[in-house]
Amino acid sequence: MKKIGAIVKGKYYSLTDEQKEVLIVWRDLKAQKKKLSKKRKKANIKLQAIKEKIETIERRQYKLKPSLKKLKKDVHIDNRFLKLYKKFSPGPLTFILKKKRDSKICPSANACLKMIAVRFPKHKIIKNLLKKLNFPLAIPSANISTKISPISALDVIDEFGKNINFVLDGGRSKIGLESTVINLCGNIKIMRPGAISKKEIGKTLGKNISISKKVNKLNSPGLLKKHYSPGIPIRLNCKKADNKAAFIVFGKKYKKGKYIFNLSPKGNLKEAGKNLYKILRKVKNLNFKKINVVKIPNRDIGIAINDRLRKAAY
Numbered sequence: 001m002k003k004i005g006a007i008v009k010g011k012y013y014s015l016t017d018e019q020k021e022v023l024i025v026w027r028d029l030k031a032q033k034k035k036l037s038k039k040r041k042k043a044n045i046k047l048q049a050i051k052e053k054i055e056t057i058e059r060r061q062y063k064l065k066p067s068l069k070k071l072k073k074d075v076h077i078d079n080r081f082l083k084l085y086k087k088f089s090p091g092p093l094t095f096i097l098k099k100k101r102d103s104k105i106c107p108s109a110n111a112c113l114k115m116i117a118v119r120f121p122k123h124k125i126i127k128n129l130l131k132k133l134n135f136p137l138a139i140p141s142a143n144i145s146t147k148i149s150p151i152s153a154l155d156v157i158d159e160f161g162k163n164i165n166f167v168l169d170g171g172r173s174k175i176g177l178e179s180t181v182i183n184l185c186g187n188i189k190i191m192r193p194g195a196i197s198k199k200e201i202g203k204t205l206g207k208n209i210s211i212s213k214k215v216n217k218l219n220s221p222g223l224l225k226k227h228y229s230p231g232i233p234i235r236l237n238c239k240k241a242d243n244k245a246a247f248i249v250f251g252k253k254y255k256k257g258k259y260i261f262n263l264s265p266k267g268n269l270k271e272a273g274k275n276l277y278k279i280l281r282k283v284k285n286l287n288f289k290k291i292n293v294v295k296i297p298n299r300d301i302g303i304a305i306n307d308r309l310r311k312a313a314y
Contacts, residue, residue: 067120070136074103075116080205081184087204090122092179092195096220109138115185117221125170141178146226148284148312151176151277158281176274177304181220183212191220193304195273211303227311228277230284230291234313238292246288248279250296259288263296263305273301276308 068085071077075097084093095118099110110116118136121127130137142156143149150156153169180194182201189212190198202209215223232246241247247260251267254260261279263272283291293313296305 067130071118073100074105074136075099075118078184080188083204084182084201085120088196088200090120090127092119092122092175094119094179094181094192094221096181096183096185096191098185105136111218115183117181119179123170125168129168141221146224146229148228148230148280149178149277151274155277155281158285173274175270176276176278177301177308178222180304181222182209183220192222193307195270195301195304197300197303222311225311226314228280228308229312229314230280232284232288233290234309235290235292236309236313237295239294241292243290244288245290245292246283246286248283248291248293250294254294269297269300269302269305272296273305276305280312 068077077097081095081097084095096115097118099105099114099116103116105116121130126139141149143159147159148155150159151173152171153167156164156167175195177194178192180190180196180201181192183189183191188205188207188209190201190209191212193211198209198211215225218224235245238247241259244259247257248263249260250263250272252265254262254265256262261283263275263279280291293309296302296309298306
């Protein structure tokens with residue numbers, strides 16, 4: 001049997017029985033630690049392999065369309081994007097995605113930011129136009145900054161007059177409000193509410209999604225404090241009109257009147273969203289000096305309606 005001892009400064013010292021027991025336990029623990037470390041490494045390798053397999057299966061499941069293959073040249077996309085794309089695109093959802101360093105998209109088209117807002121339109125005319133092009137289109141809203149958004153070709157003409165030579169008329173907007181904007185750079189957040197709700201997005205991704213309240217940087221459409229404005233003072237959550245103000249109402253209980261403009265006599269929020277900009281533009285063109293608006297239910301697309309009204313009233 002081997003002697004157990006310790007060499008200190010060239011001299012050998014034998015250990016007591018207690019010291020020997022401590023040394024043996026220490027050696028056993030060291031050996032076990034090595035085994036655990038090896039097992040942990042193997043487990044991590046297996047876990048990483050499983051993750052990669054899942055991602056590969058999901059990518060195959062979503063099958064990258066030609067438009068997505070082109071998109072990948074300019075931005076980084078992940079499985080969160082793919083899930084939302086499959087569920088909601090084409091449609092009223094705009095994705096904020098991280099721009100690649102070697103992207104050929106002109107920096108001025110995305111305000112020299114490190115991210116790009118991307119949407120896949122559902123309208124047949126725009127889809128047919130995009131099919132004829134080998135590049136993406138930068139399409140800002142057809143309104144003067146901070147002013148009411150147009151929902152028809154006539155609204156665009158009303159907004160710009162003779163300053164434009166051509167309008168591509170695709171008919172009236174079916175939803176009436178701008179798209180939902182979701183930021184996929186880092187933690188997911190809705191930057192601008194729209195017809196696609198945070199509840200629907202959360203259900204698709206299997207997690208709770210919040211709407212961004214603080215604006216530190218203008219890295220998304222619709223973040224200006226003053227926006228969608230008819231240029232007339234607006235008071236929100238009013239119970240009645242006063243001093244010949246235009247009175248914008250919602251629901252069955254309001255009668256027709258000279259100063260009353262009902263977003264939806266049926267109390268339908270989708271109809272209210274479709275009529276919001278139409279009524280704001282009508283009130284503006286009738287030369288009202290101020291607007292009173294009743295309280296709008298803050299649910300579903302009502303969240304987006306209230307967002308637009310708050311910014312119009314700023």
